[in-house]
Amino acid sequence: MENPAVASHERASLWVGYEKERERLMRVLTQARSDQLGSTRFFLMYGGFGTGKSHALLWAQNYILHQKREEFNACAYFMRSLKTQGGKFSFHRAFQEFIINQSDLLSDLEKFSHFLKDKISLYKRENGIPSDEDPKKVIAQIFAAPELINLAIKFYQANTKQELAAAIHVNDDFDSVLRFTSLVKLFTFNIPSTSISDNRFRRAVYLFIDELDDLMGATSKEGRAVNDHLRHLYDSCQGCFGLGVAISAELSELSAYFMDYVLTRIDRQIELSLLDKKQAIEFIKGMLSTRRITPANDFYPFTEETIGYLVDQIVQLTPRKLVKAMYETIEQLRLGGYQPSPSNLVTLQVIEEFDIMEEVIECL
Structure with a gap:
């Protein structure tokens, strides 16, 4: 039997055995939410081939988007691999293929665009700003950071999915990582409000990356680049973010795949071991x-x-x-x-x- 292709698949909701591991996974997912700790959480699923690591990531996505949809009020995205068909490693390709083309990101952006318009109107009313004030000025006042201002303006002005897709278009790995972290920041930004204490689009954003054992065949340059991407994702998303990766490896082998600066950032290592x-x-x-x-x-x-x-x-x-x-x-x-x-x-x-x-x- 193959792993379900998407988190909405019926099999993705099933979890059998490994109860302690499931509890640890649920805790780390919950801690990223703004109504809980609201922190950045980085977890690693590891173990031998066939122990259920890929399924665990898909189960986590299903748990967030379907089983506990209202409770989490979050976005969750899944990258099946960072390796291209040509054997190269590319975060940009994975971002395009698995998140833009195969996930709900464009629908999420549509909802965020409507959310942003409503919240700007509320912000104007609560702060005595004229209703005809240029939205760009209000967006700049709210978000402050140039990277968020420019992207928020594009989303505010977009009227179609094609325009939203154009707003997030990038050309390389570095810019893809930057774009994704900007999306996390925008989606979880608590827009100042006198009437709503937690005024965010989503309580958290999650990214799950599978099959990192492919790194065993990577060049040293590719391996360092992937490690740098993981570090940048963790460091740039300063809260309300969950990053989960899966690898077929034993505990003693992890240092062959991950640099110390990644291993020291991992909050939870969850082993799926062989069964007796x-x-x-x-x-x-x-x-x-x-x-x-x-x-x-x-x-x-x-x-x-x-x-x-x-x-x-x-x-x-x-x-x-x-x-x-x-x-x-x-x-x-x-x-x-x-x-x-x-x-x-x-x-x-x-x-x-x-x-x-x-x-x-x-x-x-």
Whole structure:
């Protein structure tokens, strides 16, 4: 089974096992919100291949945008990789492909444009500014920083998604990082108001970057550039920002991928480790429960004995291998003409009769 392509996918809302890790992840996500600590939080998901790191990032995005949408009132963006099809590393390409083209950013910018117009009108009323005052002057008074003023004016004047897209257009990695950090600052800027204490467009903005283990094949120049981008993202977004990255690596290997100036900025390191047999059986039980429409035994369409047997055949128990083993077992049986049902469970006898374990294990 593949990871869901987007956070809105049904599977992205599922989290099975790793309860302590989920609690730690939820805490770090919550701490970035303006109604909580309102700080910048940088977390790292690490562990072996197939332990669920990519899914964890997509789950975090789903948690923010769907499960707890009103509570978080935040934006969350996901970069599947910083590596291009040509093998080069480019934050600019990832920004264009995954955030501008594939995320809700342009819709978020439309909403921000309307929000900004409403808040400028409120600011004028609360501060005794004539209603016909040039909005550009009011924007300059509110935001002060030139980088935010210029971008806010473009968003204020834009009337279409094409104009919004043009406003954030950049040409290289450095400018893409700068543009993204400016968006974070604008979205989370607390516009002064005498009637609204937390007068922000969003309580927080989150950026999740996957597959940083690709850095193992990067040149030293590319590796340093990626590390510099992470440092700049962390340092420039001075609050209400969550940055999460995922890498297939062990704890002892992290220094091969990240410079000290990045490692020392990471607030939380969350390891997704290999499962033991008991955890693996509980994981399968939890996964199967999400697929049942009507009540059945805890391991339907398998028996508990069969699940124990399947787990014993797998070297290095990971969520990916366990899910694939269940899927391949059912598919191999169906190819052989066996149709599981509440009265026709997959027992050890069935597994032995159809002699499918070699094919199942080869697929893992």
